[in-house]
Amino acid sequence: xxxIPDNLRYASSHEWMRxxxxxxxxxxxxxxxxEQLGDLVFLEVPEVGRKLAAGEACAVVESVKAAxxxxxxxxxxxxxxxxxxxxxxxxxxxxxxxxxxxRIKPSNPADVQKLMDAAxxxxxIG
Amino acid sequence: xKTTPLHETHRTAGAxxxxxxxxxxxxHYGSQIEEHHAVRRDAGMFDxxxxxxxxxxxxxxxxxxxYALANNVDRLTVPGxxxxxxxxxxDGGVLDDLIVYFFTEDFFRVIVNAGTADAxxxxxxxxxxxxxxxxxxxxxxxxxxxxxxxxxxxxxxFAALPELRAAGxxxxxFFGARIGAGASExxxxxxxxxxxxxxxxxxxxxxxxxxxxxxxxxxxxxxxxGARDTLRLEAGMSLYGHEIDEKVTPLESGLAWTVxxxxxxxxxxxxxxxxxxxxxQVLGLVLPPKGGVLRAHQVVHTPHGDxxxxxxxxxxxxxxxxxxxxxxxxxxPGDTVQVAVRDKxxxxxxxxxxxxxxxxxxx
Numbered sequence: 228x229x230x231i232p233d234n235l236r237y238a239s240s241h242e243w244m245r246x247x248x249x250x251x252x253x254x255x256x257x258x259x260x261x262e263q264l265g266d267l268v269f270l271e272v273p274e275v276g277r278k279l280a281a282g283e284a285c286a287v288v289e290s291v292k293a294a295x296x297x298x299x300x301x302x303x304x305x306x307x308x309x310x311x312x313x314x315x316x317x318x319x320x321x322x323x324x325x326x327x328x329x330r331i332k333p334s335n336p337a338d339v340q341k342l343m344d345a346a347x348x349x350x351x352i353g
Numbered sequence: 354x355k356t357t358p359l360h361e362t363h364r365t366a367g368a369x370x371x372x373x374x375x376x377x378x379x380x381h382y383g384s385q386i387e388e389h390h391a392v393r394r395d396a397g398m399f400d401x402x403x404x405x406x407x408x409x410x411x412x413x414x415x416x417x418x419x420y421a422l423a424n425n426v427d428r429l430t431v432p433g434x435x436x437x438x439x440x441x442x443x444d445g446g447v448l449d450d451l452i453v454y455f456f457t458e459d460f461f462r463v464i465v466n467a468g469t470a471d472a473x474x475x476x477x478x479x480x481x482x483x484x485x486x487x488x489x490x491x492x493x494x495x496x497x498x499x500x501x502x503x504x505x506x507x508x509x510x511f512a513a514l515p516e517l518r519a520a521g522x523x524x525x526x527f528f529g530a531r532i533g534a535g536a537s538e539x540x541x542x543x544x545x546x547x548x549x550x551x552x553x554x555x556x557x558x559x560x561x562x563x564x565x566x567x568x569x570x571x572x573x574x575x576x577x578x579g580a581r582d583t584l585r586l587e588a589g590m591s592l593y594g595h596e597i598d599e600k601v602t603p604l605e606s607g608l609a610w611t612v613x614x615x616x617x618x619x620x621x622x623x624x625x626x627x628x629x630x631x632x633x634q635v636l637g638l639v640l641p642p643k644g645g646v647l648r649a650h651q652v653v654h655t656p657h658g659d660x661x662x663x664x665x666x667x668x669x670x671x672x673x674x675x676x677x678x679x680x681x682x683x684x685x686p687g688d689t690v691q692v693a694v695r696d697k698x699x700x701x702x703x704x705x706x707x708x709x710x711x712x713x714x715x716x
Binding site (some may be wrong): 265266268269271287289291292294313320 | 579
């Protein structure tokens, strides 16, 4: 069974978002996503300052098996990227909700509420 | 979907199962990379029961295989000796790659790939009808197969299965031995598909779960097809459907060493191979560490024309991406080529495979 913390929001493309106290949101990939991919071996994160449209491909995670795009769950600007994660990619497999990829400042914070909550995401992955 | 006699064992062990050539097979049991390292550093095992052993029995077995295979079975003179060979169509395309074992003049065994097994049987059956109608081709679906591979594979196999020691201990590389015959036969061969020492075992279907359990208890780690693929790729070995298929010849696939064109014997596909100079070849590519991951079907740009990656992955042993690619014949090891990866062109170094064997980097 995949772990799906209650305090996060989820996109149908399997990203999670966590609200930070400064109004930004941290983004990573879900436990379900890392399980599907298997051992991760490569990561490309977006540049800080990049403006993203909702659903825009902005990062790449690759496992031994396959490459997968990571999409911006909401429109906004990248305010931080976890460059150091490339040296510890096993963290994404072991602890996907702490191994974050980037932080985003949403153009419209209300967009975040349109994403799935934990119960809806759990249902969507069956 | 077809299943092997170990299917329930894999499910119980929590394997992630995938469709491989119509068979429901383990991809991994948790971590593909850890399974890969287990084989390079210690001992791992694979359920390869989806592959098929075909016994070639009767007078004229050698003459039949001499004509059917691109490698020359006349090189097999010592009982038990094995050889890697391609089965070709008349146009030189590769129908399958296989290992042939010689035991006696009227008993050879070939082990073929899962996805091609039925077509191979039909092809060989037709050939037999034409040139050797008295010969018997016996598919051995009654036997299951386990490959035990790694630097400690020998010791752990003998610890788990002491009854195989007498036959297995004296085996040289690429030799096999049969213990018993018929329904209770066991078979042990010092062959594999990982670039490590080890054995391939055939045992009756109803005994294989017990054999697997004994090997597990002896410390042999169950490994899935994921690790099998990264191990064979590091070892520079071809995978049917990737480096080779019916549209390419072995001479364009890095397998010229398996084709005997020197002896006067005729074989299926020989005329086609002699009729054209190979324009392509298979070589290795390496990316710098953290440079991304090469994948099958990516286009390779070279000064001599474009090529294509046939298999690409992240190499757990080298900690960087490696690939096999079909490239124009003029490309040479040491060259730098460009691989189209998403919206980028990445510089890759051309090398002669293998990338790794016996636990060590070869590049």
